[in-house]
Amino acid sequence: MYFEIVDHLNTVLAETISTLTPETPFDAASCTFVATKDTTHGDLTTNAAMVLAKTLKKNPREIAAMFQEKLTASPHVEKVMIAGPGFINIRLSGTVLIDTLKSILKEKEHYGRSFRFSGKKALVEFVSANPTGPLHVGHVRGAVVGDTTAELLRAVGYEVTREYYYNDAGVQMQMLGRSVQARYRQLFGVDSPLPENGYKGDYIRYIAAGLKSSRGDSLLREEKWEPFTEYAADVLMNIIMDDLRRLRVLFDATFSERSLHTSGAVARTLKQLAEKGATYEQDGAIWLRTTDHGDEKDRVLVKSDGEPTYVTPDIAYHCDKYDRGFDLLVNVMGHDHHSQVERVKTALRIFGHNLDRLQYLLNQMVSIQREGEKVKLSTREGQFMTLAEMVDELGADVTRYFFAQRSYKAQMIFDWDLAKKQSMDNPVYYLQYVHARACSMEEKAIERGIGVSPAMEFDTSILMGEKERLLLLKLFYYPSFVSDAAERFETQLIPTYLEDLAKMFHTYYQAQRVLDQDDPAGSLARFHLVLAIRQVMRNGLGLLRVNAPERM
RNA sequence: GCGCCCAUAGCUCAGUCGGAUAGAGCAACUGCCUUCUAAGCAGUGGGUCGCAGGUUCGAGUCCUGCUGGGCGCGCCA
Numbered sequence: 042m043y044f045e046i047v048d049h050l051n052t053v054l055a056e057t058i059s060t061l062t063p064e065t066p067f068d069a070a071s072c073t074f075v076a077t078k079d080t081t082h083g084d085l086t087t088n089a090a091m092v093l094a095k096t097l098k099k100n101p102r103e104i105a106a107m108f109q110e111k112l113t114a115s116p117h118v119e120k121v122m123i124a125g126p127g128f129i130n131i132r133l134s135g136t137v138l139i140d141t142l143k144s145i146l147k148e149k150e151h152y153g154r155s156f157r158f159s160g161k162k163a164l165v166e167f168v169s170a171n172p173t174g175p176l177h178v179g180h181v182r183g184a185v186v187g188d189t190t191a192e193l194l195r196a197v198g199y200e201v202t203r204e205y206y207y208n209d210a211g212v213q214m215q216m217l218g219r220s221v222q223a224r225y226r227q228l229f230g231v232d233s234p235l236p237e238n239g240y241k242g243d244y245i246r247y248i249a250a251g252l253k254s255s256r257g258d259s260l261l262r263e264e265k266w267e268p269f270t271e272y273a274a275d276v277l278m279n280i281i282m283d284d285l286r287r288l289r290v291l292f293d294a295t296f297s298e299r300s301l302h303t304s305g306a307v308a309r310t311l312k313q314l315a316e317k318g319a320t321y322e323q324d325g326a327i328w329l330r331t332t333d334h335g336d337e338k339d340r341v342l343v344k345s346d347g348e349p350t351y352v353t354p355d356i357a358y359h360c361d362k363y364d365r366g367f368d369l370l371v372n373v374m375g376h377d378h379h380s381q382v383e384r385v386k387t388a389l390r391i392f393g394h395n396l397d398r399l400q401y402l403l404n405q406m407v408s409i410q411r412e413g414e415k416v417k418l419s420t421r422e423g424q425f426m427t428l429a430e431m432v433d434e435l436g437a438d439v440t441r442y443f444f445a446q447r448s449y450k451a452q453m454i455f456d457w458d459l460a461k462k463q464s465m466d467n468p469v470y471y472l473q474y475v476h477a478r479a480c481s482m483e484e485k486a487i488e489r490g491i492g493v494s495p496a497m498e499f500d501t502s503i504l505m506g507e508k509e510r511l512l513l514l515k516l517f518y519y520p521s522f523v524s525d526a527a528e529r530f531e532t533q534l535i536p537t538y539l540e541d542l543a544k545m546f547h548t549y550y551q552a553q554r555v556l557d558q559d560d561p562a563g564s565l566a567r568f569h570l571v572l573a574i575r576q577v578m579r580n581g582l583g584l585l586r587v588n589a590p591e592r593m
Numbered sequence: 594g595c596g597c598c599c600a601u602a603g604c605u606c607a608g609u610c611g612g613a614u615a616g617a618g619c620a621a622c623u624g625c626c627u628u629c630u631a632a633g634c635a636g637u638g639g640g641u642c643g644c645a646g647g648u649u650c651g652a653g654u655c656c657u658g659c660u661g662g663g664c665g666c667g668c669c670a
Binding site: 075077078079081082088091094095125127128173208211212213324325326328337338341342344348350352375377378380383403405406448450463464466468470471473478483484485489518521522525526529534537538540541544548550551552554555556557564592593 | 608630663
């Protein structure tokens with residue numbers, strides 16, 4: 042409904058603009074209708090007249106008047122008002138709002154979804170933590186941002202793949218294997234110290250104990266670290282995926298770094314870069330000429346010991362993503378990997394890949410405020426706050442909501458005490474309460490013999506009161522928020538919208554009796570409105586993968 | 594030194610990507626349950642949108658320069 046109406050109005054706008062400016066080419070796309078911020082200014086507004094003022098050398102209000110007739114003729118428009126310096130404000134016809142209500146009740150969970158990107162494929166890569174330990178708070182933010190973004194993209198028509206890239210090769214994995222090996226030997230009383238910079242966490246002992254119970258002492262004479270790495274990585278990947286599942290994050294695919302080595306993709310990438318003259322050899326290492334693309338120094342692709350650096354398989358991985366034919370590639374990772382991004386992009390540019398298809402979402406750091414105390418978290422320091430602990434203490438709903446609520450770009454202070462509260466102070470419960478309250482009203486309605494009319498027959502004039510009208514208008518805007526959130530990769534637009542809607546609903550509930558024994562016609566009409574609000578709340582929470590309980 | 598991000602109410606943050614009188618929640622204060630859930634509602638106080646310029650009809654939003662904070666800048670990942 043929203044896009045249908047706004048597209049129609051924008052077309053009228055564009056046509057009128059082209060008749061007004063037949064000589065001068067004018068970008069009509071820059072003049073569109075948007076929702077008003079202040080309801081006293083009508084429902085939709087455009088600044089077209091003011092933008093055109095310079096080109097036409099006329100007073101904006103005078104220009105606005107030239108649009109008025111055409112717009113008034115639209116069946117979707119009740120009234121056109123010219124206000125302020127030259128805004129064209131539109132009040133939508135009641136039919137539009139009633140049709141919105143009907144389509145919500147008809148489309149149900151599909152309301153708000155669109156087909157703007159139907160037929161397009163998107164890959165969202167996120168979390169991608171190495172299997173060297175359990176996930177911590179920093180990963181949770183990436184997990185929520187990535188998963189919610191994926192869900193938003195799906196809501197606007199993309200066929201989405203969620204992928205987890207993990208480094209099961211390299212020095213860190215060797216360290217993991219050797220740490221487990223040491224703990225394993227200790228279990229048999231062998232004096233075997235942890236390697237320098239080895240992993241000290243208790244989970245290493247846990248993994249070693251698991252190995253002992255499944256393999257006995259059969260690995261005691263094993264000198265190589267690889268079997269230990271393989272086993273530990275396997276265990277840790279399972280733990281990671283279990284934790285993520287508890288956060289309601291499910292991946293469609295994992296992609297192993299080692300597979301890029303064994304398949305020859307890394308070697309092929311290096312060869313192709315060399316053929317393009319983008320690399321050279323010096324001091325026994327192979328360098329990428331990133332300085333040709335604005336870097337301050339060239340970067341090493343292959344170390345003098347013959348081992349590739351981290352960036353090399355990452356380049357091969359991204360080439361693989363391009364080869365798989367996605368229309369959109371989204372990468373969610375910590376902002377501390379920023380310099381890495383430029384190197385990958387440089388290589389992709391050398392290969393001639395279209396960087397417009399690649400979108401990095403670099404989320405900033407999270408710190409936790411708990412009982413007034415600020416706990417800073419970083420990968421290097423020992424982590425006492427893991428994903429599992431968060432979900433245990435706060436639940437998936439609260440954990441997800443708190444991260445989705447904020448822009449990924451800004452550093453975030455996670456208010457643990459607020460998140461912990463199961464009260465009205467906590468926005469999650471505030472939203473869920475809308476849903477529960479509406480469900481409770483439905484029960485009451487059924488008791489009183491009020492049911493949804495399949496033919497949508499109810500007295501629509503009752504919903505044209507100003508309070509009801511504003512609620513309908515809010516529901517009308519919902520698809521635009523979904524669309525904006527997806528296109529701009531801004532998850533927080535959804536919580537912002539839902540909190541607005543919740544506020545309006547609770548206010549309405551307080552001010553207006555919905556189910557009134559003395560007013561059956563009014564009760565029926567308002568009941569339909571409540572059901573529509575409940576549906577949108579459920580859909581919005583669904584995008585965030587937050588539960589909408591029927592009872593609280 | 595260079596790069597990226599941030600700076601909005603006492604605190605945590607929004608601000609629909611240049612619009613009209615800058616918002617919400619928390620905290621503080623005052624009211625409202627015999628009713629469809631008070632996990633709620635209504636109201637009060639609280640601001641030089643870090644600073645200084647610039648762009649234009651119009652700037653919290655865009656540009657430049659500062660200040661302050663975070664992160665990065667490795668033949669680590």
